[in-house]
Amino acid sequence: MPHQLLKAHIKKHVDFSEEDLETYCNHYEVTQVPKKAFLLEQGNICRFEGYVTKGCFRIFTIDEEGNENVLYFAVKDWWVTDIDSFTNQTSAHLSIQALENSEVLVINKADKEKLYHEMPKVEKLFRIMTQKTLVSLQRRLIRNHSFSAEERYHHFMATYPEIAQKLTNLQIAAYLGITPEFISKIRRKIASQK
Amino acid sequence: MPHQLLKAHIKKHVDFSEEDLETYCNHYEVTQVPKKAFLLEQGNICRFEGYVTKGCFRIFTIDEEGNENVLYFAVKDWWVTDIDSFTNQTSAHLSIQALENSEVLVINKADKEKLYHEMPKVEKLFRIMTQKTLVSLQRRLIRNHSFSAEERYHHFMATYPEIAQKLTNLQIAAYLGITPEFISKIRRKIASQK
DNA sequence: CGCGACGTTGATTTGCCTCAACGATTGTGG
């Protein structure tokens, strides 16, 4: 069942035969991740690339002052990995933690390399997906420059309502780069306008 | 000569035979771009993917309030394109302008698609390069959250001294998301410390 | 030479943070 989701995901991006899909997806293993468990911790080497089929993750770093910065949240149909650490097998800058009981399809480095080699279409798939991710990150960067904290909050809530409802203000704040207190003040403002 | 630069660039990332390199690079055409000329303007469709061999470009957007936000600067050995517009042939969000007399190797969409199809290694090359770009953008996003304006300025100057020397304060400010006046104040502070 | 773009500087303002105190809600062990 979880593999069906992955297959549908792939078909949206590239043209795979049913046979290729089968071969490819068979290398992914279903993993249950309990709430609060870490899939990856900053400093370790990322041994997997994951595709979320259930639940929710936060992908974040902790800087020198101990502040948590959330790079993104991953729910059903999103990918989770530290790309840099996974592709180069170097120490990870990112941590990945489940915010609720979750399920992920994971593939290891050796299998992934083998598939890149044996199935050129896999290169294409990930070239396209990485490009899409890059474009959305570029837009987010520009938004961070041209929007105020309040505008970024509204944008996030409007764009990802299903994700937002799984999160605490603290987590949203760590994603937007603002304080939870300030989110509270934004909410009050909205409430008073109604 | 400009093609040699591109060849060296490719060899750094993937394993191409001399023959493959030759075939591939022959599809790139040398283009001269005079200072202040636009390679691409927001709203048009991006017909090219470019590799800079000389000069300097700014890749930016103008938001509703008329503020310019610089996504990045491209000098020798950097790529310039609006990925989203180029891959989907949709209207561009980005503008690309030469800051000095420059030279670019460009390839058009049809040739690029043909090469993706005929040479699977090209998929790999761009998958890898896009991943690297993504990682550096992720880090930049985190830096924007955890660093102050002054720290970001110092980081930029320390990381890209050769690029910085080609830029005005106004351009650096548009890249960092701060005002040119504030850069001026940072500089004064540095000067007074010596 | 004179114009326009850029850099500097100071005064003022403001968006957001910090800190601290206090409810509300959730989770947990007895």
Added chain:
DNA sequence: CCACAATCGTTGAGGCAAATCAACGTCGCG
């Protein structure tokens, strides 16, 4: 199942980093 702790959300006072606005000096260029 309740009590208590821990975590989270709210609120307000005060502070600070950086923006805004305006004026002026300077440099490169037509």
